[in-house]
Amino acid sequence: MGKAERNRKRRQRQSGHGHPWTEVPPGAVRGGTQAAVSLAADIFEETQMPCRTAFLDDPLFGGPKAAVTAIQPDGSVLTDGEIINPGPVVLFEPIKVMMVKDTRTGTVHEARTEGVISGGFHRVPRGIMASLPAEGWNLYRTATGLMLCDTFEGIWAEGTLELDPAWVSEATSQGWVTVFFGPRLGVRIPPHTSAQSYTLQQRIAEFRQGRSEGLCAAASVKWHPVAPQETRSWVLLPAGTFGQPLPVAYMPQLNFTRLGGPEAFGFVRTPERLADIPIAVGVTAEVTPTDVDLVQPHLDDSLNFVGGYRAPGGATDLRYAAWHAAAHTHGQILVITGHQDFPAGHKIRHDTPEDVDKRVLQVMGASYAATVSVSDTPRRAPLA
Structure with missing residues (x-):
């Protein structure tokens, strides 16, 4: 292959022409088209989704956390045996997802998860469990459960559930709740599976897989024990x-x-x-x-x-x-x-x-x- 031919193929790869990633897989839609806009609107407007409340000492997050008092030369840690006050947590797991693939790099991500990340949440990969604040976001208690709103008071997630009084008390005391958002958090019951047969180990495995795939976002969000007084309805x-x-x-x-x-x-x-x-x-x-x-x-x-x-x-x-x-x-x-x-x-x-x-x-x-x-x-x- 001559130099001119090599340069031509290199330019084709850089421009995306002739690259297999530029081909739209069966059932997919190309970004920027009418179909893609319609699909995105349908998915982003579906704010009702399964959710679950928990505390940070839940086995899903690795179990109880003890206060570290010292680190020994060999790297082991010493604790005083006192369990750190577990913070309140809520997990929102959307039913519908929109997987988006960059045709140049092949990178795949989920649109709504990336949306909350761009709005102030942060990704939670394996090995790191942080809960940084998302300024301007709010979590409201409603008549039927919980509602997550962004900095413009747009609704991102709503969940219907009966809240545990102990969870509400802790959330009100701290004023903040750790919110997880993503399509693989171990909240929804998989198809052909009952709630009884969906074991804790399976939930943990799904949660870890979601984190490994970059499909888990989290943040500390300001808690409001009463529903917002402002209407959001047209x-x-x-x-x-x-x-x-x-x-x-x-x-x-x-x-x-x-x-x-x-x-x-x-x-x-x-x-x-x-x-x-x-x-x-x-x-x-x-x-x-x-x-x-x-x-x-x-x-x-x-x-x-x-x-x-x-x-x-x-x-x-x-x-x-x-x-x-x-x-x-x-x-x-x-x-x-x-x-x-x-x-x-x-x-x-x-x-x-x-x-x-x-x-x-x-x-x-x-x-x-x-x-x-x-x-x-x-x-x-x-x-x-």
Whole structure:
């Protein structure tokens, strides 16, 4: 092989052309495509997952830890026999995973695990059991279990379980909980296996395997013994609601808090006459067949996101399809933002109409509103 041929093949390898890693395996999707975007949205929005609470003296983490008082010349350690106060732990193990392969290096990682690591968690490989703080992250006790939120108060994980009073007491006393996140933590029961037959040894083996494969992330997260008071839920209401012609989107005020609050974008306290609502400044709505995204159009795509909603039924959601059509027909939507849950859906199934009306007035009176223009050409790819 001549020098020119060798250089040509070297350039092909560096550019990825002709490399076996550039071929998409059966059942996989290529990154950056519509299918990949849709798959990522489905997986990242599935926040409900199995979880388990424990203490750091659990055999899963190596058993009780004794206080080290001295290290002898031969490397052995001396302890005073007193067990170190075991800290509270929670393990979140997602059901669905998204394995991503770098076509140039062949490196494989799990998307959500990498997401929490980039957000402040750290990887926990074999041989190292550290629990560094993830600043800005919060773990909340809820009516049904636990909820993990990131620095923007976005929900990453929710678990339904009955909490041990001793665990809650220790978490409240310390103010921090060690949170593990990953697809192989020994929490979920494997297929064709019962809870009784899934032994502790098997759980430990899976936990160790996950750490060896880089699929385990952990951090110390601030503990909150009560559920957050801020709503995190969007509610879409059809055109004509409240006696005005535009389709309505009620969104969490948390989305605006980190950006200076809704008033920074021209929102005003929701008036009694919605015809007097001003037009928002510095923010537009990108309304696709499956999503509503509020963005700051003057910023780069990596920085412009304010908040978003995805139709539960995707492109087959008929109610959202009607809302989407009305938004594009009018070219505007009415956005109302507040701290409280808007009374709608399953939350009001046991309420009387009078109670619902009273709560709506209460929420509206504490909210902000503005008319937001709908972008004709969304810069974000719609999800199929």
